[in-house]
Amino acid sequence: MSGLKTWSIIALLLACPQVFASILDAPLSQFFQQRLAGISDEVSVVVKTPDAQLPPCPLPDFSMPGNGRLWGNVSVLARCGNDKRYIQAEVRATGNYVVATQVLPRGSVINESLVQLKRGRLDQLPPRAMLDISQASNAVTLRDIAPNQPILLSMVRQSWRVKAGQRVQVVAAGEGFSVNSEGKALNNAAVAQNARVRMDSGQVVNGVVDLDGNILINL
Known part of the structure; x- marks a missing residue:
């Protein structure tokens, strides 16, 4: 009878996987759903940190560094008042x-x-x-x-918008004025990348390539 009871308990646990879920799986899933809005429409989180090591409040304030990973194995800072703890979790997106x-x-x-x-x-x-x-x-x-x-x-x-040796327009702009001149590009560069230009005077300047292939310099 004891064996049958043991298997009954195992079957119940397998049928109810939420028994094993962390208390922070749901709030962390909501946190990452907001972070991944427009990128992923299906996000779930599995907390790896044992419940005994989690913050003392049920709804901590979560935060991550701006350059932190969006998914996979991540580390999340959880705050409960003055209590700060890092939570290890797996984000599936x-x-x-x-x-x-x-x-x-x-x-x-x-x-x-x-x-x-x-x-x-x-x-x-x-x-x-x-x-x-x-x-x-x-x-x-x-x-x-x-x-x-x-x-x-x-x-x-990205495709080169400007190629080394190409004649380019250089536009130097400041508050209330704009000056155009010409020079020769010294490197290949795509749109929004930096380009070095040797002006006809011999001076070398640096600017950013725009959609038209001009080199923009902000003064």
Whole structure:
């Protein structure tokens, strides 16, 4: 009879996995749902820290550094008044990410027909996976990419808007004035990247490339 009772208890526990859930799984899931709004529409959190080591209040104030990881194994600061504790948790997030639709040889310029969005577990992707398909537009591959392979930001670079040796317009702007002049670019640069320009006078200046390929200098 004792054996039957033991198996009955085990069956009950297996049927009710919430028995094992941490008291902070739900509030932490809500915290990360807010952080991942617009990126993931399905978020759950499993707290790894034992309940005995959790903060003394049922609803702590949670916070993370601005550059902290969004999913996977994370460390969250929980505050209950003056009590501060770090909680270890696993964040599981599902959403869209960018994959190649066909083989993309190194040096390929990507267009919309070469990539698509795929839905899956974001926390199981390699770091710096591309989540926004617009990031792939006109990007150049730095390595061969296989069909259906998640595209990482480290696998591509933006197309050069300015190339070394090219004649460019330099626009120096300050409060109430703007001065245009010309020079020769000394490096390749994409939009929003820094470019060095040798002016016709011989002076070398630094600025940021705009959408039109001009070099902007804020004074």
